[in-house]
Amino acid sequence: MKRVMSPGVLKQPPESVENPETAAANALPQSVLTIDIGTVNTRACLFEIRAGKYRFIGSASDRTTHLNHERSEFVGIAAAVRKLEKNVKKRILDADGNFILPMATDFSGIDQAAASYTCIADPAIAIFGLSEAGSLPALRSLCARLGTTPILECALDDGYSTAKQLDRLTAAAPRIIVFAGGTENGARRAVYRIGETILLYCKSLTREQRPLLLFLGNSETRVEIERVFAKISDIAFGSNVMETEPGDEPALNCLLKTIRKDASLRAPGFETLRKQTNASFIPGEFAFGRSVRLLSRLIRKHQVVLGVNIGADRTLIAQAMDLRLKLKTVPIGLGKTLPGILSETDAESIRAHIDFQIRTGEIRDYILNKSLYPELVPANRYAAEIEIALKEELIRIALFRSGFLSLPPSGRLSAVLLTGSGLRNVEDPGASLRAAMNAIRPYGAIDYLLDMNGLAAVIGTVMHVNPKLAADIMDSSTYLNLGKVIRPRVLDRSLWTRKNAAPMRISIQNTGGDKKEYLIPFGEIYRIPLNYGQNYRLEWLSIPRGVDTPGIQPFLPFGFKSGSFGLIFDLRGERGTDKKDDRAAEIERLRLEKKQLGDWRIGEGGRLDG
Known part of the structure; x- marks a missing residue:
């Protein structure tokens, strides 16, 4: 039974x-x-x-x-x-x-x-390789797959003496040292020189202060490395990172085990849970990256998925295409690290996203208060608007810090996944949609997905222990589809200002054959309400000269599934091309855009009467 x-x-x-x-x-x-x-x-x-x-x-x-x-x-x-x-x-x-x-x-x-x-700070990893062109990039790439940036990078050919390397290690105080070097059957003496430097560093510390060690180098040197370090510090071994073929996971799994061991030392409650349930632990950054990577497999080939996760201590951003993942961590979130946002932007820029009169000093006060009490939820719509503005700036900062700025204008972006407590815990999902649309502003036809139930972390967590559970979650409409957003590239900027500019003309047909035409004006957000989850076909009837559609083949129909906001055309002007608004005009524009986007709903949308 x-x-x-x-x-x-x-x-x-x-x-x-x-x-x-x-x-x-x-x-x-x-x-x-x-x-x-x-x-x-x-x-x-x-x-x-x-x-x-x-x-x-x-x-x-x-x-x-x-x-x-x-x-x-x-x-x-x-x-x-x-x-x-x-x-x-x-x-x-x-x-x-x-x-x-x-x-x-x-x-x-x-x-x-x-x-x-994600409650534990970054594991403070130092990497040590033979050369800056060989093993060091391999180790750096390995850490990047976990969304971790090493706090220190050392190489034998970096020009530093042994004494200077020891000073750098002492100043960085890493909790984990990952070292490697040489292909199989080579560079034994050079690897021993790396080991000698690390040995001297470990001996300068008490047993409790010594870092965890992970060796991913030439296997022929393992016996000697193990003999020297066995009684000095906790050391683990993995396959040679220089010999690992693309797609292989042994070196990554060894690094994950070492990070888990460090986490258990810093959080004894983890070990209690593991002993009672035999649960496996993985960093939340890695779980998030796995979810974005899996989502890239479910969309069109050679199309990119962008994932954004705003948490209390950090913001994660990842892009994946055809299962190839790039993951970055920005150490600013909506909690105690939030004051760091003012080192990346200013209160005036944050105020530009808020649709009511507010002094910049009040924004700074809110940031400080939120950093002290991150668990507090916005008490009213004014506080909620400030938080949405902060989230928009965090997404923009993450795009810049990650080096992903070339993605939005490329037309290769197919879906944006919004997850994390900062984007999930909102009264109106449209607020998260507006923040993402304003911060990313990608060209093309993009599906915006919101992780309302916080299942992105679940998928990445269980994927390695229960693949069927991960697959079943993905098959059951895991994420709330906020809507398909189409943003053409307007090359003729006069289309935004000319009163007699010809609009774009399209038609939309549902599965029952009903069809309706729409005129899409320039300079605004134009929303077409549709039935949630239903399939539709869009046809381009006319596109004015001077309008490009990256990632979309014009005059060829394409199908899409409607989200809770239906179909949205974003034909607003480029950021920075409009004349500088005064504060009153800025507020009016923000309120108009919010009205154009409208309320979110799941259910009946606009009926296509033809």
Whole structure:
């Protein structure tokens, strides 16, 4: 018989075990718990198999206790799970607060757990290679796959003496040192020289202060490296990073294990959870990157997915195309690191996104208050507008710091995924859409997706331990489709100012054959409400001269699926081309754009009467 949830939750009828699909499902973990330990909140999600597929049952959150010196991280995890128990009416913890595993015959407990975390600061990795043109770039690329930037890079050919290298290591104080060098059967003496420098550094510290070591170099030197360091520091070994073929994961997995070990040392509650559930931990940055990478597989070939995750301590940005991922971390978020935004921009620029009169000093005060109390939600619409303006600037800063500025004008962008508590926890999803549209401003036809249920982290977390769960989540409309946004490139700038400029003319047809024509004016946001989740076909009837459509073949129809905002044409002027508005005109323009975008809805849109 198929397992079902405890009383109070809708039960599913039993299925025959002779059904091959049911038999395969019964061989899988029936109940899976995922935990995302953030800087401010810890979130628990429950998934169970229903009709042969995993279904999202419910979620709950509570305050993270990582920085509470009197309470273990496990306390915050248990509190979130207790709330989850009430939401789904199912026992997961026993009377002593321990996890019930595996699931009992009364359907209490779970079969599998997985966790991700962003509550711990970057692991402070130093990399040491033979040359700045060989092993060092390989190690740097390896760290980049985790969204981590090394705090120190050393090479034998960088011109520094051993004494200077020791000074640099001492000043950086890394928690992890990853070193490598040489292809197989080569550069043994040079590798020993690297080891000698690291050995001297480790001996200058107490046992408790010494960093974790990871060697990814010539395997022939492993025996000697292990003999020297075994009694000095904790050292792990992996495959030679210089010999790893594209697509292989051994070196990456070794680095992940080392980072997990460092996380357990800094957060003892992680180890408690691991011992009780055998849960695997991965950094939240890596989980996010995995989700964006998987999404790139589900869209058109050679098209790019851009992911943005705004958290309390950092902003993550990733782009992926054909499973090739680039991931960057910007150490500014909507929490204690928020004051850092003023080193990247100024309060005047932030005010330019706010549609009411406010002094720049009030914006600085809000930033300071938010950094001290990141868990507080906006108390009114004015505070909400300030936060949306901050999010818009954070996305713009992330684009610049990541080196992704060439992507929006290229026409290769196909989808934008908005995730993280900063973009998810909004009263109106249209606010997150406006922030992303204004900050990125990409050309082409782009789907904007919002991770309303916080499942992007779940997908990346469970992908390596339960691929079927990740696949089932992706198949069930995981993300809220905010809408398809089309933004042509206007080469003739007079189209924005001429009163008699010919508009773009299109027609839209639904699956029932109903068709309707629309005139799309220049200089504004033009929204066409449509039924959510329905398929439509757009045809270009006329495009004025001086208008280019990057990534779109003009005069050829293309199909799309409508989102909660339907179809949106963004024909506003380029940033910086309009004359400088005074503050009153600026506010009027912002309010007009908000009105043009309208309210979000899921349900009936505009009817195509033809």
